[in-house]
Amino acid sequence: MLDEIRANEAVNISDDTINKLRADFPSCFTNEGKFDLLKFKELLSDNIDITNEGYELNFLGKSYAKYLTSLDEDTLLVPDEEHNKQDINRNSQNVYITGDNFDSMKHLLNSYRGLIKCIYLDPLYNTGSDGFTYHDKFSFTVPTLMEKLNLSETEAERILDLTTRGSASHSAWCMFMLPRLLMARDLLTDDGVIVISIDENEHANLKLLCDDVFDERNYAGEIIWKNSSKNDQDYISMQNEYILFYVKNKDINKGQWKEKKEGLNEIYKAFEKIRKEFDEYDREGIHKKALEWFGQYPDSNPIRDSKHYSWYDDHDGVYFASDISGPNSGQYVYDVVHPVTGKVVKAPANGWRYPEATMLEKIENDMVHFGIDETTVPKDKTYLKNTEYQSLTSIKYKDGRVASKMIEKLLGDAKYFSNPKDVDLMASIFTALGIGNNDIVLDVFSGSGTTAHTVMKMNAEKGTNIRYIHLQLDEAVKEKDAPYKAGYRTIDEIGRARIEASAKLVQEETGADIDYGYTHYYIKQLEDDSIEKMEEFDPDVMLVENSLNDEIGENIILTTWLCKDGYGFNPDVKEVDLAGYKAYYCGKHLYLIGRQFTKDNVDALIKMYVSDITFNPEHIVLFGYSFESWTISETIQRNLSILKGSRKDLNVNIDTRY
Numbered sequence: 001m002l003d004e005i006r007a008n009e010a011v012n013i014s015d016d017t018i019n020k021l022r023a024d025f026p027s028c029f030t031n032e033g034k035f036d037l038l039k040f041k042e043l044l045s046d047n048i049d050i051t052n053e054g055y056e057l058n059f060l061g062k063s064y065a066k067y068l069t070s071l072d073e074d075t076l077l078v079p080d081e082e083h084n085k086q087d088i089n090r091n092s093q094n095v096y097i098t099g100d101n102f103d104s105m106k107h108l109l110n111s112y113r114g115l116i117k118c119i120y121l122d123p124l125y126n127t128g129s130d131g132f133t134y135h136d137k138f139s140f141t142v143p144t145l146m147e148k149l150n151l152s153e154t155e156a157e158r159i160l161d162l163t164t165r166g167s168a169s170h171s172a173w174c175m176f177m178l179p180r181l182l183m184a185r186d187l188l189t190d191d192g193v194i195v196i197s198i199d200e201n202e203h204a205n206l207k208l209l210c211d212d213v214f215d216e217r218n219y220a221g222e223i224i225w226k227n228s229s230k231n232d233q234d235y236i237s238m239q240n241e242y243i244l245f246y247v248k249n250k251d252i253n254k255g256q257w258k259e260k261k262e263g264l265n266e267i268y269k270a271f272e273k274i275r276k277e278f279d280e281y282d283r284e285g286i287h288k289k290a291l292e293w294f295g296q297y298p299d300s301n302p303i304r305d306s307k308h309y310s311w312y313d314d315h316d317g318v319y320f321a322s323d324i325s326g327p328n329s330g331q332y333v334y335d336v337v338h339p340v341t342g343k344v345v346k347a348p349a350n351g352w353r354y355p356e357a358t359m360l361e362k363i364e365n366d367m368v369h370f371g372i373d374e375t376t377v378p379k380d381k382t383y384l385k386n387t388e389y390q391s392l393t394s395i396k397y398k399d400g401r402v403a404s405k406m407i408e409k410l411l412g413d414a415k416y417f418s419n420p421k422d423v424d425l426m427a428s429i430f431t432a433l434g435i436g437n438n439d440i441v442l443d444v445f446s447g448s449g450t451t452a453h454t455v456m457k458m459n460a461e462k463g464t465n466i467r468y469i470h471l472q473l474d475e476a477v478k479e480k481d482a483p484y485k486a487g488y489r490t491i492d493e494i495g496r497a498r499i500e501a502s503a504k505l506v507q508e509e510t511g512a513d514i515d516y517g518y519t520h521y522y523i524k525q526l527e528d529d530s531i532e533k534m535e536e537f538d539p540d541v542m543l544v545e546n547s548l549n550d551e552i553g554e555n556i557i558l559t560t561w562l563c564k565d566g567y568g569f570n571p572d573v574k575e576v577d578l579a580g581y582k583a584y585y586c587g588k589h590l591y592l593i594g595r596q597f598t599k600d601n602v603d604a605l606i607k608m609y610v611s612d613i614t615f616n617p618e619h620i621v622l623f624g625y626s627f628e629s630w631t632i633s634e635t636i637q638r639n640l641s642i643l644k645g646s647r648k649d650l651n652v653n654i655d656t657r658y
Helices: 002-009 015-024 037-044 062-069 101-112 142-149 153-164 170-187 203-218 264-275 283-295 302-306 356-364 401-411 423-432 450-462 491-510 528-536 548-552 554-564 599-611 632-643
Strands: 075-079 095-098 116-121 188-198 219-226 240-247 258-260 311-313 317-322 379-383 389-391 395-397 440-443 467-472 519-525 574-578 581-586 589-592 619-623 653-657
Touching (some): 101 170, 116 170, 258 423, 401 491, 423 450, 450 491, 574 599, 581 599
Parallel strands (some): 095 519, 116 188
Antiparallel strands (some): 075 519, 311 317, 317 379
C-alpha cells in the first residue's frame, strides 16, 4: 500500500535486473551495492564475446515497459467472500482473479515465482477491430520519465501520449505485451512452457518480443491452427491462427512432446466392421476396402495421416507394411521361404534387417507381411496400436465453430465470444506438453474460460490434479451485444459462468471426484482519499475511531499480505486468540491487523510463545495504521528479548507495514 507507493517512486528501470544479478553474481557488487561491470565482463571473458551491437526489436516505449516490471504491486486483493465460502469453492486450489492482469501477475510473483508449469496467453490480436487500445493506470510526469528512463523531453512526451490517448499502434501493443511476458518468464518453472495464440497482425512482433524475453534458443516451434474456411478477404484469405511455444530452459525441458494421433477410434471401428465382411486370410480384400474407406476423407482430415495403416491381421490388428531391409548393405543375407508357395522370396537389395533366428521367430508369430507369391519382397508389420503417439505436429485442423457451439450449449444460444478456444485442442496440447499431476496452468487472458474447462476435463479423465489460475479484466459488456441482454455486465462474469457450467457438464459426463470449484478475488486500487489519509497519518496522535483498518477491511489486508509473503490463495490460516484480540497465524508469519492491541494482548502473545512449542512465528507483521507509536512494536520486542534467554530458537522479526 503506502510502502509500495513510496518504494515505486524510487524505482529505476534497471532495478529488477540488478536484483537478479545480485542474486546470481554477488561478487560483482561493491560494498556500497554498486554493480561492477568490469568485474562482470572479466567473469565472462573466457566464454563470451561482449559486443556493442546486436539484433533486437525496438519500439517506442520499450524502456517504459521494462520499467513497469520493476514496480511493486500497490493494489489490494479483495476476496469474494460469498462465493469463496460455498462448499464447492471453500477448499479449492483453483483461482480466478478479476482485474487488470498486470496487477494480478504482480501479486502472483510473490507466491508463484518459478512454480507455474504452463502459461497460456490469448491476448487481443490488434486487428484494428478487436478493441485493443493501450491504457495504463500510471500517472507519470515528463520529468519523472526523463529522469528514470534517461529520455529526452520529446521521447518522454511521446511515451506519455501513447499511454493516455488509447493507441492501437504496433508500439502500443508491444509495450502492452512486454511486461506481461517478462513476468510470465519469472513465474515459469525451470521446465515450464509458455503458449501464446496470435494471428498475422502481430505474429512477427510477438516472435521477436519472445526471442528477446525468453532467448530465441528457447523457441520450441509453433502450431498453425486452421480454424476457418472463410473466403472473404482480398489478396489472401487468412484461415488460420498461430500458437507459439517457448520453454523456460531447453537444457531442462528436452521437448519430448508426444500427442495421440487423431481419428484412431474411427479407424479401429472401421476395420472392425470391414473385418466382418471378409475371411481372415483375405487380407488383400480387407486392404482394398480399407483404402476405399480412407479415400472418403479429404487430405485436411487427420484420419488421412494414417492412411498407410491399411492392412489387418487377427494377430494385433491394423498395421502398416513397412520396409524390412537392413540399414547396412549385406548385413544379414539368407533365404526366406514364402509360407504359401514354399519358394524362396525375393530379398531386399541391402539384405534383411534382422538376424535369421529373429526373422524365423517373427514369421512363426505372423509378424511379417508376405506378398501373394515369392516375387514380392516381404514387409515388416508396424502395428497402429504400437504407434498411436507421434511428435506434436505443427498443423491442426479444428473448425472454430465447435468451440462457439460449446459455449452456446453451456450458456445459451447467443454469441458470447468471437473466437473462443477449443477444449479438445487445448487438452491435446497440454497433454503433449506433459502437464500432469499437481502442475499449475496460468491463463493470463482468461476470456471464455476454456483453460479451466480443459483442466477439469483432463483431471476427470486422467485422475490428475492439475490446478488453474485465471486472470481476466472486468471489461464492460456492450449494451447492444447479446451477453448484455442475457444479464452479463462484464467479460469476467461470462467467463466465470462458463467455468461453473463446464464443471457441471464434466461432472455429469464423468462422475469424477475432482476439484470443480475456484476461489475468486478482485483487484482493487486504493482510493485517492485513502492514500491521502495514509500520507497524513501520524502515529504519535491517538487513533480515531474511523481507522484505515475499517475502511479497507481486515480480510482484504490479510489476503493481500498472505499473497505478498508467499502463501498464495486459500492457505491454512489459524485465528489466534490473544486475550480477546484476533491475530492470524500462517506458516512463519503472525499478522496483527486490528486496532486496540493492549499490553494484555502483548502478555498473551508472550505466553503463547512460552506455553506452546508449536507456536513459533518468525515474523510478526503489524498494520501500522492500527497502532500508536508508544509503541506496541517496542513492547513486543522487549518481551521477546527477555524470552529468548529461555528459548534459544527464538528469532523474531517485527515488520510494521503502511
